Each structure stands twice: as structure tokens, then as C-alpha cells.
Amino acid sequence: MLLDTGNFVLQQLHPNESAIVVLWESFDFPTDTLLPGMKLGVNHKSGRKWSLVSWLSKHLPTPGPFSLEWEHKTKQLMIKKEEKLYWVAGENELQHISGEAYQNIVFVSNGNEAYITLRSSDEDLTKWTLLSTGQLINRNGGDVARADLCYGYNTGGGCQTWEDLPYYRSSGDAFEMKQGYANLDLDLKRHEENSSYGINDCEAICWSTCSCVAFTHLYDNETGCTFFLWNSTKGTRAVNVFFGPKANPGLFFN
Structure with a gap:
């Protein structure tokens, strides 16, 4: 049966009709969204561990690279990309980062379970979704975590470090989303046709390639990559963007 909470439950009535046994429930198998009553943590x-896993892209529900987990031993909420720690917040940091959303977080720890869950009224539904970029949003409005702004060398906003700043990048370098067309010669474009690559994979490749100044997805389902490169021979450094209603979104250096 489907409960009002959104939990789909398979039940079995005991032969003597004295009790109802829950055989399976969808809340035990979260995907990319945390609803009130769902758990993040461990039984x-x-x-059993409960965690969120992002989609590969917003059009493709294949499991993506990011996960949201509650580490009960350290009491920290974590966003990881394939086990690499991108973002962390403890109870105090959660209150600072998520603002009013913190009031809807419930912390539970006992001999059977350790987890966090959300609570909300019908008028103010709190619903967290982990996007394919690593960003954690509250569908009711606002950001909870911006792991998409973690580049491995910066520590603001809960970001974790895992590598030094590449010599060809400067402190403060970041990608900026723009809508438009890039006016570059064809020899300054490179494609990655692997359809298992999401937009964050494209970002990681571009970030680690010194000649890469911008990227976007290759396919309509927002997988694969197209990279725009700096050609030192031609002296082309800037990417000219032409805005238009049918243009694909791309990420460019500020």
C-alpha cells in the first residue's frame, strides 16, 4: 500500500490476524531524494545503510557519482564522489549552513539505529534532493550544501581538500554556468563520447587540463563532454558566448 508519506509498503497479515508484518518498504531504498520520514544512517x-545517490544527469536516473551519507560515529553529514570526500558538516555546521532547514532535521541514535530524518508540516514540505552536480538542495527552496563548488583545494562552506591547486590554475578560479554558443574554431573543441560521463566528470577533466577553458555536455541527455581549449599558437584565450533560446548551457571560467 502507498502511504500518505510517499512510502510504498508491502505488508503481510499474520495467519491469526493478530499482527501486520512489514515485508518491504520503499523508504529503505532511497534514491536521490530524502522525504520526511526517510532515514540517512545505519541499522x-x-x-543496512541508508544514503542518497545522485542521478547521472537530470534526464538520466542511472546512479551517478555523488552520495549523501550520515556518519553516526562522528555525527557528520557527508557528500562523497566515488568515496572521495567533497563536503562535510557536523551538527553545528548544519545549523549555520542550512539555516531554517536545520529546524526540520531530527537526530536519532539508539541501540538499534543511528540516523537523521526530516520532519515538516503539510504546509512546509522539506524535501532534499542530491543533484548530479553534487549540489544538495531543499525542494522547498534554498541550498543545503554546495559540493559542486568544491575543487579540492578550497575549504569554505564545508568543502574538503584532497589535492593541491594545479599550477596552471589560480586561487579563486571557478566555473560559471552560462547559456549560449561558444565562438571557437573546430580545432579548439574536443569531444568525450563516453555516455557514462556526467557533467561533473566533464568538470573534473576540464579542471585538470591546463588548456581547457570551458565545457558542456555532448548528448541531449546531458552525458558525454565537449571541451573548449585554449590554443596558444592562435592566441585564443577567451571564450565568446552568444546567448540564444536554443543554446546549450555550458560552464566557463570566470
Whole structure:
């Protein structure tokens, strides 16, 4: 049966009709969205862990690279990309980062389970979604975490460090989303046709390639990559963007 909470539950009535046994429930298998009543954490008895996993792209529900987990031992909410730690917030940081949304977070720890869950009224539904970029949003409005702004060398806003700033990047370098067309010669474009690559994979490749100044997705489902490169021979450094209603969004250096 489908409950009002959105939880789909498979139940079995005991032969003597004395009790109802829950055989399976969808809330035990979260995808990219956390609804009130769903859990992030661990069941100590069964060993089951509850976590969110992003989609590969906003058009493709294939499991993506990012996960949202609650580490009960350190009492920290974490966003990881394929086990690499991107973003962390403890209870105090959560209150600062998520503002009013913090009031809707419930922390539970006992001998059976350790988890966090959301609570909200019908008038103010709190619903977290982990996007394919690593950004964690509240569907009711606002950001909870911006792991998409973590580049590996910066530590603001809960970002974690995992590598030094590449010598060809400067402190403060970041990608900026723009809508438009890039006016570059064809020899300054490179394609990655691997359809298992999401937009964050494109970002990581572009960030680690010194000649890359911009990127976008290659396919309509927002997988694969197109990179725009700086050609030192031609002296082309800037990317000219022409705005238009049918243009693909791309990420460019500020």
C-alpha cells in the first residue's frame, strides 16, 4: 500500500490476524531524494545503510557519482564522489549552513539505529534532493550544501581538500554556468563520447587540463563532454558566448 508519506509498503497479515508484518518498504531504498520520514544512517542490527545517490544527469536516473551519507560515529553529514570526500558538516555546521532547514532535521541514535530524518508540516514540505552536480538542495527552496563548488583545494562552506591547486590554475578560479554558443574554431573543441560521463566528470577533466577553458555536455541527455581549449599558437584565450533560446548551457571560467 502507498502511504500518505510517499512510502510504498508491502505488508503481510499474520495467519491469526493478530499482527501486520512489514515485508518491504520503499523508504529503505532511497534514491536521490530524502522525504520526511526517510532515514540517512545505519541499522546496527541488519547492517543496512541508508544514503542518497545522485542521478547521472537530470534526464538520466542511472546512479551517478555523488552520495549523501550520515556518519553516526562522528555525527557528520557527508557528500562523497566515488568515496572521495567533497563536503562535510557536523551538527553545528548544519545549523549555520542550512539555516531554517536545520529546524526540520531530527537526530536519532539508539541501540538499534543511528540516523537523521526530516520532519515538516503539510504546509512546509522539506524535501532534499542530491543533484548530479553534487549540489544538495531543499525542494522547498534554498541550498543545503554546495559540493559542486568544491575543487579540492578550497575549504569554505564545508568543502574538503584532497589535492593541491594545479599550477596552471589560480586561487579563486571557478566555473560559471552560462547559456549560449561558444565562438571557437573546430580545432579548439574536443569531444568525450563516453555516455557514462556526467557533467561533473566533464568538470573534473576540464579542471585538470591546463588548456581547457570551458565545457558542456555532448548528448541531449546531458552525458558525454565537449571541451573548449585554449590554443596558444592562435592566441585564443577567451571564450565568446552568444546567448540564444536554443543554446546549450555550458560552464566557463570566470
